Amino acid sequence: MAKAGKVKKRARAVRSIRDVTKTIEMVASVRFQQTHRAAAASRPYSSHLAELVSAIAAQSEDGAMEHPLLKANHSPTTVLLVIAGNRGLCGGFNGAVLRAAAHARQNLIDAGRQVELHLAGRKAVEFFRFRRIPIAARYELAEIPNFAQVQPLANDFMAAFLAGKIRGVEVAYTRFVSAGQQYPVVEPLLPLTPEAHEPQHRQAHVGFEMHPSPRALLEALLPATVRLRLFSFCLDSVVSEQIARIAAMRAASDNANDMMKDLTRQYNRLRQAKITTELTEIVGGQAGLE
Amino acid sequence: MARPEDRKPFECEILTPEGCFWRGTVVGVVFPASDGQMGIWAGHAPLAALVGAGPVVVEEPTGQTATCFVAGGFARVGGNKCTLLVEECTPPEQLDADLALEEFHKAKAAPGATPDQAARREWLMTAARRKLHAARASAGQG
Numbered sequence: 001m002a003k004a005g006k007v008k009k010r011a012r013a014v015r016s017i018r019d020v021t022k023t024i025e026m027v028a029s030v031r032f033q034q035t036h037r038a039a040a041a042s043r044p045y046s047s048h049l050a051e052l053v054s055a056i057a058a059q060s061e062d063g064a065m066e067h068p069l070l071k072a073n074h075s076p077t078t079v080l081l082v083i084a085g086n087r088g089l090c091g092g093f094n095g096a097v098l099r100a101a102a103h104a105r106q107n108l109i110d111a112g113r114q115v116e117l118h119l120a121g122r123k124a125v126e127f128f129r130f131r132r133i134p135i136a137a138r139y140e141l142a143e144i145p146n147f148a149q150v151q152p153l154a155n156d157f158m159a160a161f162l163a164g165k166i167r168g169v170e171v172a173y174t175r176f177v178s179a180g181q182q183y184p185v186v187e188p189l190l191p192l193t194p195e196a197h198e199p200q201h202r203q204a205h206v207g208f209e210m211h212p213s214p215r216a217l218l219e220a221l222l223p224a225t226v227r228l229r230l231f232s233f234c235l236d237s238v239v240s241e242q243i244a245r246i247a248a249m250r251a252a253s254d255n256a257n258d259m260m261k262d263l264t265r266q267y268n269r270l271r272q273a274k275i276t277t278e279l280t281e282i283v284g285g286q287a288g289l290e
Numbered sequence: 291m292a293r294p295e296d297r298k299p300f301e302c303e304i305l306t307p308e309g310c311f312w313r314g315t316v317v318g319v320v321f322p323a324s325d326g327q328m329g330i331w332a333g334h335a336p337l338a339a340l341v342g343a344g345p346v347v348v349e350e351p352t353g354q355t356a357t358c359f360v361a362g363g364f365a366r367v368g369g370n371k372c373t374l375l376v377e378e379c380t381p382p383e384q385l386d387a388d389l390a391l392e393e394f395h396k397a398k399a400a401p402g403a404t405p406d407q408a409a410r411r412e413w414l415m416t417a418a419r420r421k422l423h424a425a426r427a428s429a430g431q432g
Contacts, residue, residue: 056338147308148378227307
């Protein structure tokens with residue numbers, strides 16, 4: 001019965017692991033709904049902003065815009081901002097984005113650039129610290145990032161870029177496409193690229209009266225676009241993290257359930273075998289006495 | 291000036307990166323523009339404008355007004371709709387004079403060596419000063 005006892009103990013351990021993974025899955029699905037709602041809430045602002053930029057571009061003579069945030073400079077330093085999670089138990093989420101970041105860093109070094117590493121998320125810090133790669137700055141993002149938290153970060157990047165201290169900012173994060181599709185990407189934040197500030201569906205613009213002037217509007221719109229882009233990168237990353245956690249914990253719970261079924265069957269067999277042995281012994285003993 | 295109930299209504303929304311702060315039918319919107327207050331009524335010509343720091347006042351068809359403090363953004367008017375895109379929007383009762391004063395001192399201490407930095411510092415100081423004024427006015431009313 002010693003073996004059956006061991007099996008029973010193991011089944012109990014697996015059950016408690018299953019309870020933990022189920023709880024984490026439930027917490028992650030609540031967080032997913034919150035973060036997804038936050039990401040969806042920022043969409044109207046972002047589409048209006050992109051349409052305004054596009055309206056200004058449409059009013060310029062050749063549709064092209066001139067702004068220091070759109071021009072690359074010749075500084076040797078590029079900032080690589082990596083947005084990962086603070087915790088594990090989310091499948092390949094952290095690993096995928098960190099591998100993409102390490103690959104992008106190597107590519108930048110191979111292209112002769114100096115890379116300044118800025119990290120958001122404890123897992124990113126652990127990853128690069130373990131590899132003894134110098135970290136220039138680290139940031140703590142809230143569970144649901146708020147705009148006020150991201151705004152100064154984007155402003156600092158823009159100030160450094162406009163002062164010519166950095167050549168650009170690349171951001172490694174996990175892009176959220178849908179509940180079934182998220183993938184790690186490394187995207188430029190600075191200099192702004194045309195795809196970054198134009199709406200996905202171009203539309204005909206009525207002639208806007210620009211107040212005070214198209215130039216002054218553009219001067220304010222492009223920095224606002226940079227801040228918003230960084231904010232949406234952060235939101236995408238947290239939404240993707242929660243989805244990855246839900247999937248990982250669901251798989252872990254399913255595995256635990258399968259394992260529990262096997263262990264229970266194994267325990268019942270062992271118990272049954274023991275009873276059979278005992279009965280055989282009793283019957284054998286009785287026969288011996290007769 | 292026509293009474294609120296005689297004026298034509300139009301849609302207005304105040305959007306922030308974190309969501310829709312306010313949405314409703316109004317008969318007038320007044321916001322801080324780059325060179326003073328700007329008022330929007332129904333049927334206004336299509337407009338894209340810079341919004342400065344200060345209070346936004348929306349007048350509802352019932353004659354009631356709602357106010358909030360914004361710290362810069364953009365206004366888009368067209369199709370009988372006014373959309374304000376602002377990064378920061380605070381209801382008057384949530385304005386904190388101490389916090390605004392702290393923001394002012396922080397803005398004053400910001401670097402201003404280059405013309406860009408100086409312009410940015412000036413803008414931050416003006417925004418903080420107006421927020422402080424609005425917070426004190428709100429506290430006085432309360």
